[in-house]
Amino acid sequence: DTGxxxxxxxKITKRGQNVTFRCDPISEHNRLYWYRQTLGQGPEFLTYxxxxxQLEKSRLLxxxxxxxxxxxxxxTLEIQRTEQGDSAMYLCASSPRRFEPETQYFGPGTRLLxx
Amino acid sequence: xxxxxxxxxxESNEEEPVHLPCNHSTISGTxxxxxxxxxxxxxxxxxxxGLTSNVNNRMASLAIAxxxxxxxxxxxxxxxxxxxxxxxxxxxxxYGQNFVFGPGTRLSxxP
Numbered sequence: 001d002t003g004x005x006x007x008x009x010x011k012i013t014k015r016g017q018n019v020t021f022r023c024d025p026i027s028e029h030n031r032l033y034w035y036r037q038t039l040g041q042g043p044e045f046l047t048y049x050x051x052x053x054q055l056e057k058s059r060l061l062x063x064x065x066x067x068x069x070x071x072x073x074x075x076t077l078e079i080q081r082t083e084q085g086d087s088a089m090y091l092c093a094s095s096p097r098r099f100e101p102e103t104q105y106f107g108p109g110t111r112l113l114x115x
Numbered sequence: 116x117x118x119x120x121x122x123x124x125x126e127s128n129e130e131e132p133v134h135l136p137c138n139h140s141t142i143s144g145t146x147x148x149x150x151x152x153x154x155x156x157x158x159x160x161x162x163x164x165g166l167t168s169n170v171n172n173r174m175a176s177l178a179i180a181x182x183x184x185x186x187x188x189x190x191x192x193x194x195x196x197x198x199x200x201x202x203x204x205x206x207x208x209x210y211g212q213n214f215v216f217g218p219g220t221r222l223s224x225x226p
Contacts, residue, residue, distance in 0.1 A: 004158075033213060042202055042216025043159065056213070091158050101147045101166070102206065104214060106158030 002026070004107035006092050012113045013082055020078045021110045025094030032075050033104060034067055035091040036060065043091050049075060082114045118142075119203045124221040127193045135188040135220055137203030142183050146207035149214070150177065150188050152199040159202065159216075162188065198224045 005024045013019050025032050030051050035043035046065070047057045051072035061067075064082075069075040079086055089111050093104040120138040127133040139148065150162040163170055163177045165186070170177040176189040190197055202219040 035216075040218065042200075042219055043214075045213035045215070048213060058213075093158070101149070101164045103161050103164070104159075106160065108156075109158050 004092055004094050004105050006090075006107040006110050008110060009108060010111050010113075012115065014115050015082060015084060017082055018078065018080045019082060019112065020076055021090055021092075021112075023075045023077070023092030023094075023107060025074070025092070026096070026105055029094035029096045029105070030072065031095040031097075031102075032069055033093040033095070034075070034077050035093065037089040037091055037109070038087075046077075079112075082112075084114045087112055087114045118205050118215070119217055121201070121203055121217060121220045123218065124223065126223045126225060127190075128225050129195060130192050133190040133193045133197070133222065133224075135190075135201050135203075135222065136185065137187070138185045139203070139205055140184045142205055143207060146205045148177065148179060148183075148186050149204045149206050150175070151202045151204065151214075151216075152197075153202070153219070154196075154199045162201070193222075193224045195224050195226060198222055 007022045033048040034046040037043040045058050046061050047067050049069040052069050064080045067077045089109040091109045093106045095102050095104045147164050149164040151159040152162050153159045163175050165177045178187045200219040200221050202216050204214050
């Protein structure tokens with residue numbers, strides 16, 4: 001069990017650039033979540049996938065954000081035209097089950113700094 | 116929206132028990148109570164969950180009030196590695212598909 005992995009762990013970019021993060025869930029976990037966490041706050045839900053289908057998106061996910069999960073395996077989160085307000089920790093979690101009680105397994109996160 | 120209330124911070128001495136409270140007065144009958152914790156520079160990790168009865172696992176115990184409007188996470192012997200932010204989360208069919216995290220309780224463990 002290798003756990004959820006995320007790459008890169010850290011990313012520094014200039015305002016206006018595009019960035020892409022990758023999440024590899026635990027093998028055979030069919031649910032995958034993206035969260036964003038700013039300093040001093042708990043994680044905030046962004047979006048989730050059931051296999052390759054993106055089933056829910058938060059209003060936090062502006063049109064500059066896009067997430068994919070081709071073939072229901074790894075997922076990518078892309079932010080276009082980054083803004084300083086996008087600076088945060090981006091967390092990925094996966095889960096093996098659909099019904100309660102659900103346990104989500106989180107990755108270590110990707111910390112983004114937009115200059 | 117988080118529907119739980121926790122103290123912002125707590126302190127404990129090493130090797131002593133810690134009781135972390137959580138109020139959830141609007142809990143409904145099908146809501147599970149989940150606890151996660153987040154160590155510094157890491158993603159959250161599962162601690163324990165329960166529905167009505169008290170629960171024990173290797174990490175902690177969860178005591179749920181009879182009316183289910185509050186619960187307490189119990190760490191039996193705090194260690195320095197237990198210093199983290201602890202989140203109490205309600206999850207059920209009424210809350211959609213995601214966990215709603217509040218700011219949690221920051222636990223400091225003193226040597």
